[in-house]
Amino acid sequence: MSDLAGTDAVVAVAGYWAVPAAALVGALAFLTASLHAMSGSAVSGRGRLAAATVLVREVARLLRQRRRRTVAADVLLWRFATAGLVPLALLKVTVIPFGRWTLFDSPVGVVWFNAMDVGVWALVWLAGWGPNAVHSLVGGYRFLAQAVGYELPLMFALVAPPIAAGSLRVGEVSAAQDGLWFVVWMPVAFGVYCVGVVAFSVWGPFSVAVGSDLAGGVLAESSGVDRLLFLAGRYLLLVAGAGFAVPMFLGGGAGPILAGWVWVLVKTMLLLAAFVAVGHRVPSLRPDKFVEAAWVVLLPLAVAQDMVVAVVAVGRT
């Protein structure tokens, strides 16, 4: 095995591969949205319409709909924010090793992912700020309150795998799980990470920023292609979050028989299915209550997990 060690390393591919990669991520997002629509019609007892066509028709509707501007809106920041989630999610994906290949083999890939994640704060807040309207502004505030809750536990959860691997390079974190996936001996970090992903994707129980009680919150004034981009960005963030969990906790491309990249896809999709299942079934978490639980329960748990991982890592060397 030792003479093959060199092939374990992840290879950074040429830049033009970003195009098929983005298409693949888009396809996964489409699949996730379809799955969500399907579970929605199962919940409401209306299974007459195939979920995939619902999505196509919804996209057609938003493409046909006119864009809106509100009085004295901050149009530049508003449009920047609603359109920004899509590229941000794609930037997150660049550091994920797809089998042996990656787009961006950064020595600090984990930090890169987390930095992009903080970008979500700015974009969702600005999307709420831009229209100069009360409901969307309150939605923006809500997201910030929620972010104060999930971000620190998420950061500490992301710290655990690099400690064990001794590297912030995502490929090396993935390779360090030789035989024993990190999810097995750092389940708390994995759980907290998943909460963070659902939260930064403004998804399911963490979608209060776009909640019905705010008439759509951040999205209350958006229509047409602006709305479409924001909604697409949400799904892409969910895909990016699920995809990043694979090298961090789920052994990367490790698995029997199938090629590494197939395993990455399979694991990502399984995690996405779990996120979708949460979507309709869990009530919204109000930020004021969630923040309390996040700081009193999740944060100490994540730190304790880091300590355990650090002790084990020191013991090994």
Place this chain on the structure above:
Amino acid sequence: MGLSDLLSRAAASRAHVLVVATPRAFTTRVALERALLGRGWVQAESPADADVLAVCGHEHTALTEELEAVWDAMPGPRVRVDVADPKAVPAVLDRAAEQLLATDQHVHDAQRRGPVTRHMDHGDMDHGDMDMAPAGIPLAEGAEDRDGLEMDVLHLSLGPVLPHWPPGLVLHCTLHGDVATEVQVELVGEPTTGYDAADTRDSVGVVAARSCDAVVSVLALAGWPVGEAVARRARDACLDGNLRDAAQHLTRLRRRVVRSWLLRWMLRGIGRLDHAGVQESGAAQQVAGDVYDRLVALIDRAGQGLRGEASAAGNSADLVAALPALLAGSELASLRLAVASLDLGSALARLEAADV
């Protein structure tokens, strides 16, 4: 042309409908909601989200200005329809679908009005003299909030066109951040002639359906789609006269609600309305406890309604009059949940029945 035609057809088959509930049009509104969801359409959450504006009931002259503002805020392609009674629903939705496909008219409409710019929030801002007023809107003033922090003071009118909101109710709120420090009540849109027959001599099913509908609103605002769907089924079964099915759905719903510790955690302690001001108002009995207590009570009341046991209805006028005291100091989400849990739709219906 073929492609854009295809796009239009796909888009029109997924219309989002902003349902405007007016007083005494309960059965009409529910019939409309059911029919549009049955077509695979969606209930819009705001004017920006809507393709179709559907106004329920016979008389909505008092809402003319409000509806005009909503119409202006809709992006387009846009269609407005009036739904007089439950029987009219299928034909009205067919017509809406047809009008959505009239692309030439929508293009004309778009060219005529230019960029869509209006929105409703600032409609009734009243700041008096202000030096700074970009685009005619005065800048928000600052004031100290309950924690002594300087926050922008915003004015927001909730209702009458708002999903999961009692028909005919408008709350003029003064917000510090997202906390309503002052609330004023206004009742609009009371019909002068004509009414929804089923609403004035409510049958057993309709009485129970009203309670179920309040449950639908609470659970929708709490962001719990699974529970909301069961409550909808219970409501629809009540109106269809399938009282046995309705009772089963309600039992299932109650079990799910009681079992969900997350829901209890979220709803416990908010909208607690047993402070002194409320005790004096005479509305205390029916609003006791917090949103969670009232949610469970609503489900129980729906069950009692099905069995024909009339629950003691308090004085509706008292309840409406007590709203400012009840709601002042609530954060926006709590306020919405509190209003929904008070089942004001039923209260307002009783109020009107007393007027006749």
